[in-house]
Structures are given as structure tokens and as C-alpha cells.
Amino acid sequence: MLLVTDRLIIPDTRGDTPADRDERETLIAFLDLYRETVLVKLDGLDGEQLSRRLLPSRTTLLGIVKHLVLVERWWLSTVIGGEPETPDDPDDPDAEWLITAADSPEPVVADYRAACAHSNELARAAGPLDARVPGPHRPDRTVRWVLIHMLGETARHAGHADILRELIDGRTGD
Amino acid sequence: MLQVPDTRHGPSPDLDERETLIAFLDYNRETVLTKLDGLPREALLQRVASSRTTLLGIVKHLIHVEERWFVAAIGGAPMRARNPDDRDAEWLVDEDETAADLATRYRVMWARSNEIARAASLDEHRRRADRPGTDLTVRWILVHMLEETARHAGHADILRELIDGPTGD
Numbered sequence: 542m543l544l545v546t547d548r549l550i551i552p553d554t555r556g557d558t559p560a561d562r563d564e565r566e567t568l569i570a571f572l573d574l575y576r577e578t579v580l581v582k583l584d585g586l587d588g589e590q591l592s593r594r595l596l597p598s599r600t601t602l603l604g605i606v607k608h609l610v611l612v613e614r615w616w617l618s619t620v621i622g623g624e625p626e627t628p629d630d631p632d633d634p635d636a637e638w639l640i641t642a643a644d645s646p647e648p649v650v651a652d653y654r655a656a657c658a659h660s661n662e663l664a665r666a667a668g669p670l671d672a673r674v675p676g677p678h679r680p681d682r683t684v685r686w687v688l689i690h691m692l693g694e695t696a697r698h699a700g701h702a703d704i705l706r707e708l709i710d711g712r713t714g715d
Numbered sequence: 716m717l718q719v720p721d722t723r724h725g726p727s728p729d730l731d732e733r734e735t736l737i738a739f740l741d742y743n744r745e746t747v748l749t750k751l752d753g754l755p756r757e758a759l760l761q762r763v764a765s766s767r768t769t770l771l772g773i774v775k776h777l778i779h780v781e782e783r784w785f786v787a788a789i790g791g792a793p794m795r796a797r798n799p800d801d802r803d804a805e806w807l808v809d810e811d812e813t814a815a816d817l818a819t820r821y822r823v824m825w826a827r828s829n830e831i832a833r834a835a836s837l838d839e840h841r842r843r844a845d846r847p848g849t850d851l852t853v854r855w856i857l858v859h860m861l862e863e864t865a866r867h868a869g870h871a872d873i874l875r876e877l878i879d880g881p882t883g884d
Contacts, residue, residue, distance in 0.1 A: 558859075560851040564732050564837075571858050575866075596873065598882050671731070686728045689739050689861070696862040697743075700869020707764040 543603070545588025549646045551580045564670055568688040569661055575695040576657050578715070579605060580650060582702035586709065592640040595708050599638035602705050605698050606649050607637045610656050612694060616687050617660035621667050623676040664688060717759070717814040719752040721745075733837060736857045737829055743864040744825050746884070747773060748818055750871035754878065759814050763877045767806040770874050773867050774817045778824050779805045780863060784856050785828035788841050832857060 555577050558570045583591060583602050591603040611627060618624040630636040667674075670685035679687075707713050723745045726738035751759060751770050759771040779795075787794040798804040808817070837854040876882050 558855070560849070560855050564854065567852075567854055567858055571862055575862060596876050597880050598876060600873075600876075673728075682728045685732065685735055686726065689726075689735055692858070692862055693739050693743060693865040696865035697869040697872070700866040700871075701873050702869075703866070704764060704768070704870055704873040707766060711765055713766050 543588030543592040543640055543642065543644065543646070545591075545645060548585050548587050549583050549591065549650070551584040551650070553577075553581050553584070555581070564685070565664065565688070568692060569664055572688070572692050572695060573657070573661070575692065575699050576609070576653070578699045579609065579695065579702050580653070582699070582706045583646065583650070588646060590709050591646050592644075593709060595705060599635065600701060600705070601638075601640055602702055602709075603640050603644060603646055603649060604638040605702055605705075606653050607640075607644065609695065609698060610649075610653050611637050612691070613653070613656040613660045616691055617663050618656075620676050620679045620682065621674050621684060621687055622663040623674075626678070660691075716753060716755050717751050717818065719748045719818065721749050721752070723749065732854075733832065733857070736861055737832060740857070740861050740864060741825070741829075743861065743868050744777070744821070746868045747777065747864065747871050748821065750868070750875045751814060751818065754875075756814060758878050760808060761874075761878055763874055767803065768870055768874065769806075769808070770871055770878075771808045771812075771814055771817060772806040773871055773874075774814075774821050775808055775812070776805050777864060777867060778817070778821050780860070781821075781824045781828045784860055785831045788843065788851075789835055789853055789856055790831045828860075 555574055558567070558574050562570060583606070586602065592601050594601055614624075614627050619626050633639075664684070667684045670688070671683050673680060674682050674684060674687060703713070723742055726735060726742055730738055751774070754770065756771075760769050762769055783794060786792045832853070835853045837852065837857070839853050840850045841853060841856065843849040843851050872882065
């Protein structure tokens with residue numbers, strides 16, 4: 542459990558996703574919407590609430606963000622960008638879900654935002670969407686497949702965050 | 716007790732834009748239904764928080780969402796009016812609506828949605844289902860349906876875990 546008593550503040554800066562973009566920019570716009578949606582679900586909560594376990598699994602609001610940082614790095618930096626893989630903890634491949642005293646909320650959020658900005662650069666530089674990714678890790682996947690997968694995965698985790706938030710303090714909403 | 720065999724398979728990487736979106740959408744639609752597998756009706760209608768969200772309520776809501784966005788917004792059929800006194804009435808499951816009926820209605824609806832999506836060009840413009848007067852492309856609507864369905868699949872993940880513990884894809 543985290544004993545950070547300051548409340549995390551995440552202003553809701555989301556707007557409508559633009560309706561007239563091409564395929565790549567539409568996917569990036571919706572991805573950005575969901576990345577921000579996950580963060581907005583953390584707004585106003587303190588360290589104990591952000592790391593509170595309400596489920597048999599390790600899922601917590603802050604754990605979702607830590608997990609999504611690794612998801613961004615894997616699919617965008619490594620699979621699309623060809624950058625070196627971030628190694629898993631060999632004793633616990635799901636270690637990112639555990640919240641330790643080192644996981645202050647603000648740096649975790651900053652890490653996620655930085656990973657997302659880097660992901661967008663790579664997604665825009667990646668060449669045609671129906672081209673295979675250049676890296677060795679998932680050579681059969683296309684850039685399109687990875688971007689759509691990322692949107693589905695981020696939106697699904699946003700759904701997890703919706704219910705966790707509702708259980709913590711009753712807040713619901715988009 | 717509803718049985719939903721897991722027949723999902725990961726979307727192929729060799730599809731064009733439209734078919735990739737439909738394949739991911741199908742994957743998430745099936746995911747929502749697999750979350751209902753093996754549960755008795757009272758568990759499917761169990762509320763875990765203060766809102767009306769239940770596993771079966773998610774399915775009923777998604778049938779309406781498919782109808783609003785595919786049949787009405789893309790297909791041009793008249794929009795079914797929402798209950799003005801309770802815009803979220805579609806989350807409430809009636810006593811005579813069985814889980815099997817709702818699962819079948821959802822599958823029939825999404826097959827129709829896919830036909831409608833395949834008959835339109837992704838760059839064509841349509842009126843918004845939720846905000847008349849604003850234009851959207853068919854592409855936007857398909858991507859929106861994918862994220863909305865995936866988000867509800869996330870709700871279903873947590874509901875199922877709170878009801879009886881299983882997690883999983």
C-alpha cells in the first residue's frame with residue numbers, strides 16, 4: 542500500500558475525437574482519448590486509494606497505469622519501433638501490477654505520458670499501416686493490427702478502471 | 716445457466732482496415748459473452764457497485780448501442796427513441812428476458828451490424844447518433860464501436876472477477 546496522502550490531480554482535458562481524420566490519425570486520436578480516460582479515473586485519489594486492492598487479482602488503479610506503460614513499450618517501442626525489449630522480472634512476469642513504496646503516483650503518470658508521446662512518434666513514422674512491423678518480435682503483425690490492438694487493450698483497461706473507481710468512491714462517468 | 720463456449724480467435728494480421736476493425740470488434744463482442752459463461756441468472760444480474768451495471772445489463776445495453784450506431788447512424792434507419800424519463804432504462808433486464816435470448820439477440824444484431832458496415836465506405840459521412848447535427852465518418856463509428864465494446868468487456872472482466880473470481884482474456 543502507498544502512504545502518499547496528497548491527492549493526485551488529473552484535469553480532464555479530453556475533447557471530441559476528430560471525425561475527419563485518416564486511418565492512422567483516427568486510431569491515434571482514439572488511443573489518446575483512452576490513455577487520458579485511464580488517467581482521469583485516478584483524479585482526486587490519494588496513494589492508499591490508488592493502490593487499494595478490491596479484487597482477487599492484483600489489479601489496482603495505479604497498477605493499471607504501470608501495466609499500460611509496459612504495454613506501450615512492448616507494442617510500440619519494441620514491436621513497431623524495433624527498440625530493445627524491456628525485460629520482465631524472471632521471478633514474476635507480472636511484477637508491474639504490484640505497487641511498492643517506490644511507485645509514487647505522479648512519476649508513474651509522467652512515465653505513462655512520456656511512453657504514449659514516444660509511441661505516437663513511432664506510430665506516425667512507421668510507414669504504411671498494412672506493412673509488416675520491422676522488428677523481430679512479432680514479424681507477422683502489421684502496424685494497423687498493433688494500433689487497433691492497442692486501442693482495444695487500453696479501452697478494456699479503462700473499463701477496469703471505471704469499476705474500480707466506482708467501488709472506491711462512487712464516481713462514475715465517461 | 717448460460718453456457719458460452721469460447722470460440723474466439725485472434726484477429727488475423729492480413730486484413731484491410733475495415734475487416735481488421737470488424738475482426739477486433741467481433742473478438743470483443745465474443746469476449747463480453749464469454750464472461751457470462753456458466754453463471755446462474757442471479758449472478759448475471761448481480762450489482763457490484765452502486766450503478767446499474769450487471770453482466771446481462773451490459774449485453775442488453777450493447778444491443779442498443781449496435782442498433783444506434785450501425786442500424787441507425789450508418790444504415791439510416793430511424794433512431795429508436797430512448798425513454799425520456801430514464802435514458803439508461805436499457806440497462807435494466809426484464810423478467811421475461813432470459814440470458815440465452817439476450818445472447819442470441821446480441822449475436823443477431825452484430826451480424827446485421829457487420830453487413831451494414833461492409834456496405835458503406837469508411838470515408839462516407841453520417842450524422843452522429845448521439846448528437847444530431849454533427850457529422851462523422853463511418854471509420855469513426857467503427858473505431859468508436861470497437862473502443863466502446865472493449866471498455867464494456869473491461870467492465871465485464873471486473874464484474875466476473877467480483878462474482879466468482881476467474882480472470883482471463
